[in-house]
Amino acid sequence: MSLSLPSPRLTTERLILRVPEARDIDAYVAFLTDPVRAEGFGAEPDRPKAWRWFAMNLGHWALHGYGYFTMEWKETGDACGMTGIWNPEGWPEPELGWVVFEGYEGRGIAREGAERARRWAYEDLGLATLTSNIVPDNARSIALAERLGARYERTYRNVHMGEDMLYRHPGPEECGA
Amino acid sequence: MTMPLVAIPVVETPDLLLRGYRESDFDAIADFGCSERARFVGGPHDRWACWRAFLAGMGHWVLRGYGMWVVEHRETGRVAGRVGMILNDGWHEPELGWHIFDGFEGQGYAYQAAYAARAYAARHQGLDGVISYIDAGNTRSLRLAERLGASFEREATLLGAPCRIYRHPTVGGA
Numbered sequence A: 001m002s003l004s005l006p007s008p009r010l011t012t013e014r015l016i017l018r019v020p021e022a023r024d025i026d027a028y029v030a031f032l033t034d035p036v037r038a039e040g041f042g043a044e045p046d047r048p049k050a051w052r053w054f055a056m057n058l059g060h061w062a063l064h065g066y067g068y069f070t071m072e073w074k075e076t077g078d079a080c081g082m083t084g085i086w087n088p089e090g091w092p093e094p095e096l097g098w099v100v101f102e103g104y105e106g107r108g109i110a111r112e113g114a115e116r117a118r119r120w121a122y123e124d125l126g127l128a129t130l131t132s133n134i135v136p137d138n139a140r141s142i143a144l145a146e147r148l149g150a151r152y153e154r155t156y157r158n159v160h161m162g163e164d165m166l167y168r169h170p171g172p173e174e175c176g177a
Numbered sequence B: 001m002t003m004p005l006v007a008i009p010v011v012e013t014p015d016l017l018l019r020g021y022r023e024s025d026f027d028a029i030a031d032f033g034c035s036e037r038a039r040f041v042g043g044p045h046d047r048w049a050c051w052r053a054f055l056a057g058m059g060h061w062v063l064r065g066y067g068m069w070v071v072e073h074r075e076t077g078r079v080a081g082r083v084g085m086i087l088n089d090g091w092h093e094p095e096l097g098w099h100i101f102d103g104f105e106g107q108g109y110a111y112q113a114a115y116a117a118r119a120y121a122a123r124h125q126g127l128d129g130v131i132s133y134i135d136a137g138n139t140r141s142l143r144l145a146e147r148l149g150a151s152f153e154r155e156a157t158l159l160g161a162p163c164r165i166y167r168h169p170t171v172g173g174a
Helices: A022-032 A047-064 A109-123 A141-149 B023-033 B038-041 B047-063 B109-124 B139-147
Strands: A002-006 A009-011 A015-018 A068-073 A080-084 A095-101 A129-132 A151-158 A164-167 B002-007 B016-020 B068-073 B078-085 B097-098 B131-134 B151-158 B162-167
Touching: A009 A109, A009 A129, A015 A080, A015 A109, A022 A047, A022 A080, A047 B047, A068 A109, A080 A109, A095 A109, A109 A141, A129 A141, A141 A164, B016 B078, B016 B109, B023 B038, B023 B047, B023 B078, B038 B097, B047 B078, B068 B109, B078 B109, B097 B109, B109 B139, B131 B139, B139 B162
Parallel strands: A095 A129, B097 B131
Antiparallel strands: A002 B002, A009 A015, A015 A068, A068 A080, A080 A095, A129 A164, A151 A164, B016 B068, B068 B078, B078 B097, B131 B162, B151 B162
């Protein structure tokens, strides 16, 4: 068996979205082990666990053909966040997620990347609908979900995050896909 | 748009196939990971943690070029365990690890799988004279390590938990 990884490389005005590479690990670890920044995403207690998360995301890509992209800031080549489609065991359905790493907030990166990933999910993966799962006190993500046109649907219990709100995105046609 | 990232080779033994991962393997892997049998490998875990470990097992091959195989029992096609080389962050060096699932113990399968994985790693993955981390209370694994010719090297700590390091003999690369 060959572990095949799709290798989409998407671009936006300021970003490259690509499958994570080993050189991204330190940026991921810094984010995942920051309990404040990663609270709404699922923080990891230490580097070994964050490394496993990184490996897990690659496994997610291998198994599903999608996962979290590294968002690369074109100008510097640095990893500035993640966005992509996430659907692990126990998830209600595939979701569009996003996070921005320290030092890159306030530039509209999450919106720019998530919009592109959403279009890719509709156009290239052929998904018919997308959700985002957001913990209730993550006001920043709620605001972005709404700016992306997503609407609150219901609150449910997520296997990993506990109480979670499910937002539904506009479908492929509404997004021009 | 798709590139083969890493080939997980198939290794055959008289009774077993060491092979790559399929989504349908997850139930067997979760049954083990959620059970008391996983107490010597950091468990038991909940199903969510098992899923993470399952995916991370695949991602490990991507990052390292080697990893744990799924062990398939050839006669029945059932998943009998996992075996292979592990170098997670926090490990001192690459480790030969083995997990044998319920119903497949006591038949020499663990020896067969570990022996074949060790030989493959030495020949094709540049990993020879490797270690195994073993919990001091895991008598079955301690016995298997000795049967494989490994010897106690030192006490160590892995991810904050005490364990023993056993050193395997070099078995010869090509």
